[in-house]
Amino acid sequence: MQAQIDCLYCYFKQIANCMDIAGIEEDRQYQILFDLMDDIKKMDRTRTPAENTTEMLFKLYREIDNHDPYKTSKEKSNILALELYPALKDYLQKSTNKLYDALKIAVAGNIIDLGIKKDYDIDASLEYSLKEGFSRDDYPRFVEKLAATDSVLIIGDNAGEIVFDRLLAEELTGRGKKVTYLVKDSPILNDATMDDARQAGLDQIATVLTTGSPYLGLPLTKISNEVRDLLEQSSLVISKGQANFETLEHEELAKGKIFFLLKIKCACVGQIANAKLEDIVFMTR
Template identity: 40%
Template structure:
């Protein structure tokens, strides 16, 4: 997905979220935002919004002198989600279709986004997932791939949300598949890293790999050979979050084996997916290249 004019304010919104997470003094915020704003005219609009956001964010991190401004917030979101986990797991196990319920829960967890949505209501997101479901749902196609799969790659998104993904991993393991769960190689916003995976116990349920970079989304040119090989070897890929949709949707490597689970938190992303703003989406990749 290429950038549009409306992406620029969102870049800065995410930078400001980092300021707030770090408790940066207002005067220092003003200084850094002026410096980071100078980069906007030079961003490559053919790149995904996720990649361009990352470039500005990482420069802001450098100027702040803080490598992980969301560290404490990520730990809190993981702890909060783990407290919910037993109740959510019971809901999945008692559902008429536990796999579909787990997919809905994984989608509900995507509300935990500290870059775009500074305030979010997890309980409301769960309620939405159960009552309204997906605006776009390719569950039948997903089941077809799952029934034939031996290797599954899950591309993780945010801390906190990773706990909701455990519900999905539990259900997928019933299909006797090998599951790899990928995380970022370094901190960016509240995206999951190896530290988060270990904290919530995902490493006990799936093989964890880092993707080789700390960009938002999945910037293929910056990914490690290990990650790219895991993507190619997978019979089924589950991509979590809007940033991964922005950067992978329509790509050749995604093929028809990639399924996106996310909440459309941007009007332009919603339009791209053919849904309304803030709708939940569970869709198969559609080739555009």
């Protein structure tokens, strides 16, 4: 997915949110924002929004001298999600379609996106996801692919959300599937890292690897050779969130094997996914 004109708004919004979370004084915020405008003008519009955002954030982190401004927020998100974990686990135990509901719970966690919003209502997101379901739903195709493989690769997204992914990983391992889960190599926004995987207990369920890169999403030119090989060799992949969608939906290797699991948070992504704003989708090409 190439960057579009609407992405400019999100660039500025993410800069402002990050500085606010980092506690930067207002006059300094203006100065930094004006400086970064020159960089935004030079961004390559043929690249994905996730790549442009990442490089903008690299400079912002240097400007505010803070390589992980979301550290406390991520820990709090994990704690909140872990508090919900027992009730959600119990819900799945009573479900008549555990895997399908585990996917719905996993996508509900996708609302925890502090790059765009500084707060979220996870209870409302869970209720909506479980009640309304997917507007784009390729679950039957997923079940077919799952039956033909013994392993699943999950590309993770945010902290907090990673706890909901743990429920999905548990359901998959309970079906005899080996689960590998990817997290960021180092902090960027509130994306999950190895520390978050350990806090969420996901490392006890799945093989957790880093992408070898701090870039948002999974741009193939930025990740490690090992992870690129893993992605190419995997027969079934679940990709969480918008940044992963932005960096993978156009790639040839995505066709028929990468299932995108996300909440539509911007109209540009919605147009490409053929879904409306706020919809949740589980789709493949």
